Amino acid sequence: MNTNAILEVRDLTTTVLRHGTERTVVEGVTFSLTRGRSLGIVGESGAGKSMLIRSILGVHPPGVTLRVTGSVTLDGHDMLALRGRERRRALATSVGMIHQDPLRSLNPTIRVGDQLTETLAFAGTATRRERSRRGIELMRSVGFRSAESESRRYPHELSGGQRQRIGIGAAALTEPALLIGDEPTTALDVTVQKRVLDLLHDTRLRTGSSMLLVTHDLGVAAERCDEIIVMRNGRIVEAGHTSEVIEAPQHPYTRSLLDSIPRLDGPRLRRLRTPQEGALS
Amino acid sequence: MRIAWLPRAGRSLLVLIVVSALTCQLAALLPGDPAFVILGDESTEAQREALRHTLGLDQNAFVRFVNFMGGVVTGDWGTSFASGRPVLVEILSRVPATAELVILSQVVALAVAVPLALHSARNVGGKLDRLVSTGTFLLLAVPSFVVGIITIQFFAVQLGWLPASGYTAFVDDPLENISHMVLPVLTLGLAEGAVYVRALRGSAIEALRSPYAYASIVRGASDPQLLWWRILRPSSSTLLALIGVSLGVALGGTLLVESLFAIPGLGRLTVSSLGVRDLPMIQGVVLFAATTVVIFGILADIAVSRIDPRSKHGLV
Amino acid sequence: MALSDLATPGVAIASVARNRIPRIGVIVALLWLALLAVGALVAAAGLTADPLTNDYTVISQAPSLAHPFGTDNLGRDVFSRSLHGAGSSAVVALVTVFVGGGLGILLGVWAGLRRGIADAITGFLTDVTIALPSLIIVATVVTLAGPSLPTISLTIAAFAIPVFARLSRSATLSIAAENYVVAARTLGASGWRILTREVLPSVLPVMMPFLMTTLATAIISEGALSFLGFGLRPPEPSWGGLIAEGRTQLALAPWVTLLPALLLCVTILAINVLGEHLREAKR
Ligand SMILES: Nc1ncnc2c1ncn2[C@@H]1O[C@H](COP(=O)(O)OP(=O)(O)OP(=O)(O)O)[C@@H](O)[C@H]1O
Ligand SMILES: [Mg+2]
Numbered sequence: 001m002n003t004n005a006i007l008e009v010r011d012l013t014t015t016v017l018r019h020g021t022e023r024t025v026v027e028g029v030t031f032s033l034t035r036g037r038s039l040g041i042v043g044e045s046g047a048g049k050s051m052l053i054r055s056i057l058g059v060h061p062p063g064v065t066l067r068v069t070g071s072v073t074l075d076g077h078d079m080l081a082l083r084g085r086e087r088r089r090a091l092a093t094s095v096g097m098i099h100q101d102p103l104r105s106l107n108p109t110i111r112v113g114d115q116l117t118e119t120l121a122f123a124g125t126a127t128r129r130e131r132s133r134r135g136i137e138l139m140r141s142v143g144f145r146s147a148e149s150e151s152r153r154y155p156h157e158l159s160g161g162q163r164q165r166i167g168i169g170a171a172a173l174t175e176p177a178l179l180i181g182d183e184p185t186t187a188l189d190v191t192v193q194k195r196v197l198d199l200l201h202d203t204r205l206r207t208g209s210s211m212l213l214v215t216h217d218l219g220v221a222a223e224r225c226d227e228i229i230v231m232r233n234g235r236i237v238e239a240g241h242t243s244e245v246i247e248a249p250q251h252p253y254t255r256s257l258l259d260s261i262p263r264l265d266g267p268r269l270r271r272l273r274t275p276q277e278g279a280l281s
Numbered sequence: 282m283r284i285a286w287l288p289r290a291g292r293s294l295l296v297l298i299v300v301s302a303l304t305c306q307l308a309a310l311l312p313g314d315p316a317f318v319i320l321g322d323e324s325t326e327a328q329r330e331a332l333r334h335t336l337g338l339d340q341n342a343f344v345r346f347v348n349f350m351g352g353v354v355t356g357d358w359g360t361s362f363a364s365g366r367p368v369l370v371e372i373l374s375r376v377p378a379t380a381e382l383v384i385l386s387q388v389v390a391l392a393v394a395v396p397l398a399l400h401s402a403r404n405v406g407g408k409l410d411r412l413v414s415t416g417t418f419l420l421l422a423v424p425s426f427v428v429g430i431i432t433i434q435f436f437a438v439q440l441g442w443l444p445a446s447g448y449t450a451f452v453d454d455p456l457e458n459i460s461h462m463v464l465p466v467l468t469l470g471l472a473e474g475a476v477y478v479r480a481l482r483g484s485a486i487e488a489l490r491s492p493y494a495y496a497s498i499v500r501g502a503s504d505p506q507l508l509w510w511r512i513l514r515p516s517s518s519t520l521l522a523l524i525g526v527s528l529g530v531a532l533g534g535t536l537l538v539e540s541l542f543a544i545p546g547l548g549r550l551t552v553s554s555l556g557v558r559d560l561p562m563i564q565g566v567v568l569f570a571a572t573t574v575v576i577f578g579i580l581a582d583i584a585v586s587r588i589d590p591r592s593k594h595g596l597v
Numbered sequence: 598m599a600l601s602d603l604a605t606p607g608v609a610i611a612s613v614a615r616n617r618i619p620r621i622g623v624i625v626a627l628l629w630l631a632l633l634a635v636g637a638l639v640a641a642a643g644l645t646a647d648p649l650t651n652d653y654t655v656i657s658q659a660p661s662l663a664h665p666f667g668t669d670n671l672g673r674d675v676f677s678r679s680l681h682g683a684g685s686s687a688v689v690a691l692v693t694v695f696v697g698g699g700l701g702i703l704l705g706v707w708a709g710l711r712r713g714i715a716d717a718i719t720g721f722l723t724d725v726t727i728a729l730p731s732l733i734i735v736a737t738v739v740t741l742a743g744p745s746l747p748t749i750s751l752t753i754a755a756f757a758i759p760v761f762a763r764l765s766r767s768a769t770l771s772i773a774a775e776n777y778v779v780a781a782r783t784l785g786a787s788g789w790r791i792l793t794r795e796v797l798p799s800v801l802p803v804m805m806p807f808l809m810t811t812l813a814t815a816i817i818s819e820g821a822l823s824f825l826g827f828g829l830r831p832p833e834p835s836w837g838g839l840i841a842e843g844r845t846q847l848a849l850a851p852w853v854t855l856l857p858a859l860l861l862c863v864t865i866l867a868i869n870v871l872g873e874h875l876r877e878a879k880r
Contacts, residue, residue, distance in 0.1 A: 057499060059495060059498050059499055061490065062403070062405055062486065062489045062490055062494075063405040063406050063486070063490075065406075085503075088501040088502070088503060089501065091498075091499055091500070091501050092500060092501030095499060097496065097499045099492050099495065099496055100492070101492055104491055104492045104493065105491075105492035105493050105495070105496045106493055106496075107493040107497070107511055107514075107515060108493075108515055108589065108590065108591050109514040109515045109588065109589055109590060109591075110511070110514075118497060118500055118502070118511075119500040119501055121506075121510075122497075122500060122501045122502045122503065122506050123501055154590040154591070156590070156591050167496075170496075170500070292721075292724065295721070296721070296724045296725050296728050297728070299721075299725050300725060300728055300729060303725075303729070307737065307741075308741065315741060318740075318741055418869065418873075419866065421865075421869060422813075422862050422863075422865040422866035422869055423862050423865075424817045424820055424821065424861065424862075424865070426820070426821060426824045426837070426840065426841075427840065427858045427861065427862060430840065430844060430847070430854060430858070434847055434848075434851075438847070438848060530730070533730050533733075534730070534733070536732055536733070536736075536821075536825060537821055537824065537825065540825060551733055551736075552736075552825060552826075555733075555736050555737060555740050555827065556826075558740060558741070563733070563737055566730075566733060567729070567730055567733055567734065567737075570729075570730035570733060571728040571729055571730065574727065574728045574730070575728050578727075
């Protein structure tokens, strides 16, 4: 047992029950993430990455009957046992999440400033005025220059990169112990992807959060994470420090993933986490 | 609001003009001699001639239309055969009863439908949801006049809790007014409510499947916060459009419910005018009903554009 | 109220969450409608008690073997009257679907293929029809032109035309964009050929669930009309008329009202079940 773990997942198994049949989408997943470090979860589409995140958080797709077994300890909370108010408080204070599709993960009918700070509204811990002040402050910190007016915009009035910066700002609001990104850049242009990942990195440094970064791109995980888990068909097929996984992959599946990223042999990999020039999108 | 207002209003006006044109040709378009139908076979030719003149049937269609439109815009909608009073006065005097019935039933329908729809959507496939879905599905198969008969029989006749029919104005006796309103409001509200529940439930399920609902839950929203603060608004476009249609149609007269419960509103007026073939009155009622449909159609559009910022840009 | 639904399915039908209909429900619904059809035909052939003959020896009798639905205050057989009423309802419903639906679909497909002015005209006609208070208009027409089954069914059918036009127009628009129609056009197929070979076969299945909805609304509309006294002239039996007539004797002889009402509701339910099933099957 890692006493300095922000997230400890033991034998997590999630089974979808449908029409009397069972399908295990996450199977016996065990790992732990040390405070302050970052972990990449890599795997092809359908590998169960998103389901793993949902199972950790205990937030499941509507209308689906599931059985979740194992244990999840997140920032000291026993996530599978918590219910009601305690669970909501644990989510609000310990987790910040950045979603895959920045447009669809923003409510089309709510001004972005209000969405950025909705965690505080749900918790009821800040007045409307405080929230709007925090929102503007946070928008500045993620690179909006005229934050006052832009906080009153609706999501469809922003660009893709701007939307994802709102997402990052919202995730950082409570300076959570754990930031989770479920493919936060997949829906973005290649040029914007990099800036968003950099912003995520800066935010992490500022808030001191640990990070769980889901991606199907082993290259991105290699650049941004201390450790890597490779998933396939709901199971972990390979896990280890980034350098180990990249340099000496044990599982043939990892090797095939590596082979599909030609640029890893090029100069890109050596530029690991160098600060990026230029303004944010 | 950046709806293209001028075209929208212009089109609506054009619709009303065409409706007026159809209305004032109604008698002439139908087979047979309307004067004969209205006055019966015991009338004299002189009487019928006089009636044809009053109805403008002795003129050509265009002249009739111009005269009718002239009257419509100047507030002279003709004179009722039955009461001898101006049609517009007669119509407006019936509006309060209908409006009270319609507004109350909308309020009741929404007060029940919105929470039911949201909470069954949140627990889709659950006990409440299955009950609500099945219940509304069954309810849709029961026409309002059957609902009305059953409520009267049960609550008024058997239990004797409420009066079966009649109406007292609110200003005269508020308590009496309410007691007369309960059953008709229930009858009308039940049918509307069933439709509303199904519509809102559908869009709320869709909204709850969206990534933004996931995001709000991870940010610690409780079920009521999620549903009322974050799901209701993006789910309500269809509901608003339905409300607009219902209000528009019902404010033009709820024929069945008003007849069943003897409420002296526009619907009753329509039925009795039809009974005595009071053609000017019928024309007036048709025009009035069309106007309310058009107006509430526009109001619903405004409401949708208010509630869903995307719609201003034609994104939804 | 019921008629107005005919004019506004665009909003009413959209995105309403579906019920899951069990297979047995579909079978029962089909059986019910088949049974009713046979009953109506048997009645129309004059094989049941005469629906119009008064029999003062059996006034207001409760349901029995001789009179399954009992008798009314003139001693008429309510069962036979209900079956004759089913016949009238069926005529109205079928005329609405075939005439209203048929003309509406043709109009919509035409507007969708031709676009431009055809489209504008169809759209405007739809707007006008939606604004018209259908129940009042039908009642007026029946009052002035006289109550007969053709008048009633054709007027109700008329209000279904624009609705079908609007729906089939949008179905046509999405189909016309697909390759095979474009290909057929480029190959120089005639308009008629494109219509009958390419477009209609794709539009009709899309319209099926809505045809069922229309069947139900037409029956409810006819019921409402008769209930208000603007339907077939009494003593001619119709469902709405039976329900209205029985009201005065509800305490004494509830079967006179409630059994035809039940028949009406179960029939609507059966049609709705089939409509829902078709809608699900389409997805
Ligand atoms: N709402 C759902 N209902 C039932 N099964 C689901 C649902 N969502 C996902 N699954 C199943 O769970 C399995 C894992 O899916 P998951 O979304 O976790 O994959 P992923 O690794 O995140 O893929 P992607 O890279 O495409 O996001 C898949 O087999 C999928 O079919
Ligand atoms: Mg995923």
